[in-house]
Amino acid sequence: MITSQALRQEPDQPLSCFVVGPIGDPHAAHGGPEREAFEHHLAVFEEVIAPACEKYGISAVRADGIAHAGDINEQICRHVVESDLVVADVSGGNPNVMYELGLRHITGKPTIHIGEAGQLPFDIASIRTIRYQRTRSQLAAARKEIESALAAGLRDGFELLTPARVLRGLQSGDGPASTGEDGGRGEDEDSPGLLDDFAVIEDGLDEMTADMDAITKTIETIAELTERSGNEMGELTQANAPASARLAAVARYAETLNVPAGELNTVVSGFAERMATMDSGVRAALGLIETTPHDERGEGAEEFLDQLMSLEEVMQEGLTQIAVFGASVTSMSRVSRHLRKPVKEISSAVRQMTSVMTKMGEWATKARVLAQPATE
Incomplete structure (x- = not known):
């Protein structure tokens, strides 16, 4: 079975835990700020991580606690790769931490993620992370969550994360359909194969396409309301209507705008969350396709690449709308205070959408390269 990794303890030798995180x-x-960061993360280590590990006889150490002399970078890499367990504090997406975490993920060895609420990096949002806040009660709650994760892992094994699972599949030599000496599958019967992974991702992509349709329709609704309001304001201006009449018209426009603006922000937020959840899986799938010979990929891989490229076409249309829409929204808030609430919702949606579409563009660009026939 390669879907989980157990901690194996040698007789008379305590299990080791290396703590990766900002120092x-x-x-x-x-x-x-550097001194405050030190005090904060030291407290997290001493009050949360170390006591949780100690409960199960696991010895925890940070990089600044390595006692042996030598090259610190080499020592850190060795601890990251060789330790029985790694607990990684991903708060703020520190580059060194993310590098060490990536190195650890490839080993397939047990890893627990923790992070301060509101500071979790986008790239690994799909991986379960124990969140904490800087209060005594929240730190105590995080310690209990780590204890629960350790108890479950020691009992049942730790689930392999996507990079490790992909690497294990490649190392098997035969991919997801490999067989053992007994003719059976080399993997556990319940572990997902490549097509299973593609199916899950494709379902998510279908949902994202539906989200895009909903976003487009909502933008069209807002555009219609805006055009109608513009015509009314033009008529009032031509009639030399007093400012109070024009203000009343703006207030009516703002009231009708509140609902679709709120809906737009809600749909886009869901779209962004779905994107964050799928990003690591899509990138891992693309990486696996890249390492697979073109003539061995199978129909599922080609369909997956086609879907990513098709999604980009929908994305480009939406991105054009969003760009034009975002440019006009900024000036709206200057017209009247009544418009500030819907404009705030719309502006938030525009920012999120632009960020998400950048990621989707990266998917499609990679898919386009992989879809090209192999050259001699």
């Missing part, structure tokens, strides 16, 4: 500078001036 800060203990020698920085008091009150400075």
Whole structure:
């Protein structure tokens, strides 16, 4: 079975846990950001991670606690790769932490993610992360969650994350359909194969396409309301109507705009969450396709690439609408305070949508390259 990884303890030798995370500078001036970071993450280590590990006889250490002399970078890499367990604090997406975490993921060894609420990096949002806040009660709750994760992992094994599962599949030499000496599958019967992964991702892509249709329709509704309001304001201006009459017209427009603006922000937020959940899986699938010979990919892989490229076409249409729409929204809030609430909702949607579409463009660009016939 390769769907989970167990902690195996040697007799008379405690299990080891290496803690990956920001450390800060203990020698920085008091009150400075580096010193505050040091104090905060030291507290997380001493009050949350170390006690949780100690409960199960696991010895936890940070990089600044490595006692042996030598090249610190080499020592860190060794601890990341060789430790029985890694607990990674991903708060803020520190580049060194993300590098070390990626190195750990490839090993397939047990890894627990924790992170401060509101500071979790987008790239690994699909991986379960124990969240905490900087209060004593929240830190205590996080410690209990780590204890529960350790108890479950020690009992049942830790689930392999996507990079490790993909690598295991490649190392087997035969992909998801490999067989053992007994003629049976080399994997556990319940573990997903490549086509299973593609099917799950494709379902998500279908849902994202539906989200795009809903977003487009909502934008069209807002555009119609805006055009109608513009015509009314033009008529009032031509009639030399007083400012109070024009203000009343703007207030009516704002009231009708509130509902679709709120709906737009809600749909886009769901779209962005779906995107964050799928991003690592899509990228892993693309990576696996890239390492598979073109004539061995199978129909599922080609359909998957086609779907990513088709989604880009829908995305480009939406991106054009969003760009034009976003440019006009900014000036609307200056007209009247009544418009500030719907404009805030719309602006939030525009920002999220632009960020999401950038990621989708990266998917499609990679898919387009992989879809090209292999050259001699």
